[in-house]
Amino acid sequence: MTDILERRPDARPRPARLWRPRRVLVTPAALEHAHGRAMAERADAEGLPVERLASNRLTAQKGDPRRVYAEAKATLAIVVAPPSKLKLQPIPPSADWRFDLAEGCPAHCQYCYLAGSLSGPPVTRAYANLDAILANLRDYVGRGGVTSASPERAAEGTTFEASCYTDPLGIEHLTGSLSAAIRHFGAWDAPVQLRFTTKFAAVAPLLDLPHRGRTRIRFSVNAAPAARYEGGTAPLHERLAAMGAVAEAGYPVGLTLAPILPVEGWRGAYDALLTEAADALARVPAPDLTVELITHRFTPGSKTVLEGWYPGSDLPMREAERSRKFTKFGSVKYVLPADTMREMRGYFYERIGERLPFAKILYWT
Missing domain, CATH: 3.40.50.12110 (Rossmann fold)
Incomplete structure (x- = not known):
């Protein structure tokens, strides 16, 4: 290393x-x-x-x-x-x-x-x-x-x-x-x-640790149009550079695409993200990369809290535009409509296969 x-x-x-x-x-x-x-x-x-x-x-x-x-x-x-x-x-x-x-x-x-x-x-x-x-x-x-x-x-x-x-x-x-x-x-x-x-992205203290490949460091990322929703975090390019650095240091790595949103021009925006991720790993031979795909969802309780924390946010949380589901505990959650989910799922699996052919997709949810 x-x-x-x-x-x-x-x-x-x-x-x-x-x-x-x-x-x-x-x-x-x-x-x-x-x-x-x-x-x-x-x-x-x-x-x-x-x-x-x-x-x-x-x-x-x-x-x-x-x-x-x-x-x-x-x-x-x-x-x-x-x-x-x-x-x-x-x-x-x-x-x-x-x-x-x-x-x-x-x-x-x-x-x-x-x-x-x-x-x-x-x-x-x-x-x-x-x-x-x-x-x-x-x-x-x-x-x-x-x-x-x-x-x-x-x-x-x-x-x-x-x-x-x-x-x-x-x-x-x-x-x-x-x-x-x-x-x-x-x-x-x-x-x-x-x-x-x-x-x-502050991974420098981790690079020389005796990890023996037993820690997978995953970077939560999103398309550029969603960046305004992620206050106080490292810019996307810094997160991806950090992913490249820990991969070179021998860590297995991961991309957590979350929360996936059908923002305007989402196909091109997420394709650009996947391309940038591939560039970040270009110097790593056969990177051990997993991908987790998590679509946006909210509950009535979380919506109330978030609207109190971030009044004026334009994050799309309109119940009429979502499908109503139940959690395993019986509580209500609102997820993307089924047809949107199918379309986006097919797109992501195809594009990840093209941009990151060495990646293993763990799940879509």
């Missing part, structure tokens, strides 16, 4: 813009853990305002919803994950199990799927009891129902998704949790894989 990077001095991405929260809150319980103390020290070293709380409870802000949202989005809380976080849940169709290094995200995506899923203001909470979180994973090896039980994906081993409720790369410079997880999986003598998705 070092030889590759020395031969290609431009392989390492340029320094990325990093999130700087306006408040860092640290609970007493978090300081009982070495990782919690290390995160607080990182924040101190960055010159961030660190407040060591007197109790383990985060006091909910009250008042104007927009102000509460803005303050929460600018806050990092270093806390201990509750016991419920150690009871892993399956996360089909992505992976066997999800586990959380943190909860919350510093980005401002107007279609954020966490809206309505997390309770209270969207404070980003980083978990201090990382040793317990990682040690707990061994009890789930071989027990999954997605890759562990699939002949088509069995080579991935038992898969653990780390980005269900956060973007771990977006906060890695302050937590170090993602690097620790990558090292853990690299040293784990078992058929396992760590997976995470990101809309950020």
Whole structure:
């Protein structure tokens, strides 16, 4: 890997813009853990305002919803994950199990799927009891129902998704949790894989880690017309350059096209995206690339939250233009109409086959 990077001095991405929260809150319980103390020290070293709380409870802000949202989005809380976080849940169709290094995200995506899923203001909470979180994973090896039980994906081993409720790369410079997880999986003598998705590009600290090919780094991307919906994230070209860099460093990589939207001129826009992705991987011989295709959907609850967070957004969320479906829990969700889904699905499978013939499409949903 070092030889590759020395031969290609431009392989390492340029320094990325990093999130700087306006408040860092640290609970007493978090300081009982070495990782919690290390995160607080990182924040101190960055010159961030660190407040060591007197109790383990985060006091909910009250008042104007927009102000509460803005303050929460600018806050990092270093806390201990509750016991419920150690009871892993399956996360089909992505992976066997999800586990959380943190909860919350510093980005401002107007279609954020966490809206309505997390309770209270969207404070980003980083978990201090990382040793317990990682040690707990061994009890789930071989027990999954997605890759562990699939002949088509069995080579991935038992898969653990780390980005269900956060973007771990977006906060890695302050937590170090993602690097620790990558090292853990690299040293784990078992058929396992760590997976995470990101809309950020600060991958330089990951390039030299002993990952042993057991971490798949997926980049969440969208067509250019959708860029205005992804506030606070890395520009698309930076994400794709980062994908090329980690692929050269030996990581298996992935593209998560999400949320797919039938924007005006969507065929040309998504074709341009796939072409740019192919260019980013052009120097990698036989890249190990997967593609996940996720269409836009929303629930009544998430729509209400998002409209409160982003008043005036023109994100298309009109129920009359969608198909009404039910989740496995019996709740309502609105998805693209069936004819649109069929047309777009056929287009993506065809274009990916042409632009990225080495890619493996995992699913369309």
